[in-house]
Every structure is written in structure tokens, then in C-alpha cells.
Amino acid sequence: MKISVVSPANIAFIKYWGRKNEKLFIPRNNNISMTMDGCLTTATVQTNPDLKEDVIEVKYYGEEYKKLESNSIKQKNLFDQVARIRKDAGKKEKVFIRSENNFPSDAGIAASASSFSALTAALLIAYGLEEKFLDKKELSRQIRFCGSGSAVRSAYGGFVEFKTGKSHKESYAEQIADENHWKLVDIVAVVDPEKKHTSSSRGHLLTKTCPYYETRIKEMQRRIKWTKDAIIKKDFEKLGYCIEQDSTSMHAVMMTSDPPIYYWNGGTMKIMQEILFARQNGLQCYFTIDAGPNVHVICEEKNIKRVQKLLHDISEVQFTIVNRPCLGVRTSNKHLF
Numbered sequence: 644m645k646i647s648v649v650s651p652a653n654i655a656f657i658k659y660w661g662r663k664n665e666k667l668f669i670p671r672n673n674n675i676s677m678t679m680d681g682c683l684t685t686a687t688v689q690t691n692p693d694l695k696e697d698v699i700e701v702k703y704y705g706e707e708y709k710k711l712e713s714n715s716i717k718q719k720n721l722f723d724q725v726a727r728i729r730k731d732a733g734k735k736e737k738v739f740i741r742s743e744n745n746f747p748s749d750a751g752i753a754a755s756a757s758s759f760s761a762l763t764a765a766l767l768i769a770y771g772l773e774e775k776f777l778d779k780k781e782l783s784r785q786i787r788f789c790g791s792g793s794a795v796r797s798a799y800g801g802f803v804e805f806k807t808g809k810s811h812k813e814s815y816a817e818q819i820a821d822e823n824h825w826k827l828v829d830i831v832a833v834v835d836p837e838k839k840h841t842s843s844s845r846g847h848l849l850t851k852t853c854p855y856y857e858t859r860i861k862e863m864q865r866r867i868k869w870t871k872d873a874i875i876k877k878d879f880e881k882l883g884y885c886i887e888q889d890s891t892s893m894h895a896v897m898m899t900s901d902p903p904i905y906y907w908n909g910g911t912m913k914i915m916q917e918i919l920f921a922r923q924n925g926l927q928c929y930f931t932i933d934a935g936p937n938v939h940v941i942c943e944e945k946n947i948k949r950v951q952k953l954l955h956d957i958s959e960v961q962f963t964i965v966n967r968p969c970l971g972v973r974t975s976n977k978h979l980f
């Protein structure tokens with residue numbers, strides 16, 4: 644059976660940084676995101692009894708298809724996810740997988756979010772576990788096993804919360820509001836499209852060395868509540884305030900881990916300063932940055948042109964990607980082979 648799916652990436656408003664359980668990939672704190680309609684992964688999966696081994700081919704932005712080996716943590720997690728789902732389904736056949744992104748990977752644009760959610764969804768259907776794909780709470784738990792927390796949130800469209808918990812059953816994602824609730828815009832300003840130098844997996848482990856990490860966990864609890872509240876009430880100023888605070892709090896942890904991780908570059912700082920300055924001049928927009936130098940600028944539809952101009956006037960900005968909330972991972976009839 645040949646199955647194709649499309650999955651969006653998502654941008655975290657409240658960040659996932661640090662795990663409570665390394666084996667089950669349970670995050671230390673609840674985290675919240677919005678899906679991104681401009682950053683999509685398409686994946687096609689076909690089971691094949693003649694194949695001797697699983698074959699995964701990935702086409703990164705602007706490149707040709709490349710066969711993956713399990714020679715990094717991320718890639719090993721992917722092969723493990725295939726084997727786990729096949730075992731769960733009680734099947735033997737190997738799979739041929741192709742996956743393609745329409746945006747630069749691994750530069751703080753959550754490429755693994757869209758890739759891992761797409762692959763998990765397609766594998767579940769291909770191996771006959773469609774009920775686990777249709778039950779989105781269960782789908783989110785299944786996606787968690789591939790080790791990318793951000794991917795868990797792409798199980799749903801719109802605005803999503805991924806909850807921590809004490810067990811596999813307790814840690815899953817839930818939708819706060821769907822993709823039609825609030826037409827917010829996330830403009831990604833790309834200052835460096837290259838792969839990030841330190842993986843999130845390594846960063847999660849290093850939180851243990853940061854003397855301020857527990858302070859972040861404590862102080863962010865009320866921010867999690869405020870963020871949900873701001874989304875439900877469509878309170879842009881309150882949401883923006885929370886988004887920026889959480890991003891900076893996470894980066895403070897990164898920079899004070901041992902060894903430290905610095906994801907920002909000069910262009911990142913320039914954009915942050917310009918956003919603060921623009922707000923003083925009445926333009927409502929806020930920044931948030933993941934594990935990379937690129938900046939996500941959140942604004943309302945009415946301000947999109949002004950924010951675009953501001954970003955394109957900054958010489959370090961190479962290009963921008965405009966995103967609005969969209970559906971989560973879904974089946975598609977566009978096959979990649």
C-alpha cells in the first residue's frame with residue numbers, strides 16, 4: 644500500500660527545552676505552538692515484501708534525494724520509529740520512504756517537526772494502524788516516540804499544547820484552538836539557511852548543567868496559562884509579551900549551559916533590536932527564536948506589509964517565509980514516487 648501525507652512545521656510560542664524522561668521523550672514543561680502553512684513536508688511510504696532493508700530517501704530544500712543512514716541520533720530515531728511501528732502492527736515487510744521539504748531544514752524552522760510527524764502518520768496508515776492516526780491524542784503520543792518534541796504538536800492544526808506527564812499515557816498534545824480561530828502571521832526572517840551547529844537533543848541534555856534552568860521552569864508556569872488565555876481571547880499584546888519572554892528565557896538557559904550554546908548571530912540581534920524599536924513606534928510585532936539564528940516575527944494580518952518592509956530593509960535578512968495557521972498532518976494524494 645502506498646500512502647502520502649503532508650505535515651506542517653510549527654512555531655513554539657512556549658518552548659520545549661529539556662526533558663523529564665529521556666527514554667520516553669517526555670518534555671519537562673508544557674509547550675505551545677502554532678502550525679505554519681508555508682513550511683511543509685510531504686512524505687510517501689510504501690511497504691514492500693521484496694525489500695531486504697528499510698530505505699529512507701530525503702530531499703532537502705534545493706537538493707536531490709539522498710539515502711539516509713542511521714549515523715546520527717535523529718536519523719537513528721527515524722529508523723527506530725519504523726521498526727517500532729512495524730512491530731506494533733505485527734508486520735514483517737520493510738518500507739520504502741521518500742520525504743521532501745519545501746523550506747530550509749534545521750535552521751530553527753522546525754524541519755524535524757514536519758518530517759517526523761509526516762513519517763509517523765504515513766507509517767501508521769501504511770502498516771494498518773489507521774485508528775492510531777485518526778485518534779489525534781494517540782497520534783501525538785506515537786509521534787513523541789521519534790524523539791522530536793516539536794513534531795508532536797503537528798498532530799493538530801492551529802494552536803496546540805504538548806503536555807508533560809508522568810507516563811507515556813499522560814504526555815500528549817491537545818488542540819487549544821483550530822486553524823480558523825485567529826489569522827496570526829509568522830514571518831520567518833532567514834539570516835542563515837545552514838544546518839544548526841548544536842542539535843536540540845544535545846541541548847535538552849545540557850539543561851542539567853544550567854544553574855538557572857529550575858528558575859525558568861518555575862517562572863514559566865504562569866506564562867503557560869497566560870499564553871493559552873491570550874490565544875483563546877485573541878489578545879495579541881498579551882500573547883506577544885509571553886512569546887518574547889519565553890524565547891529569551893530559553894536562550895538564557897542555552898547560553899548559561901556548560902558548555903554554552905549560542906544560536907544567535909549578528910543578524911539575529913539586529914532583528915530583535917529593530918522589532919523592539921518598531922514597537923516603540925507603534926508597530927505591533929514580536930520575535931521568537933528556536934534553536935538557530937533565524938527569527939520568527941509574529942504579527943497580525945493588518946501589519947504584514949509593514950513588518951515585511953522592516954525585515955527586508957535589514958541587510959542580514961536573506962529571505963522571508965510567510966506562514967499562517969493551517970491544518971495539522973493530513974493524508975494527501977500527491978505521491979513522491
Ligand code: DP6
Pocket residue numbers: 654655657658659660674753754755756790791792793794843844932933934
Ligand atoms: C527550540 O527536540 O523537538 O525548537 O526535533 O530539532 O525540533 P527538534 O527539537 P525538539 O526540541 C524543540 C526545541 C525548540 C523549541 C520548540 O520547538 O518547542
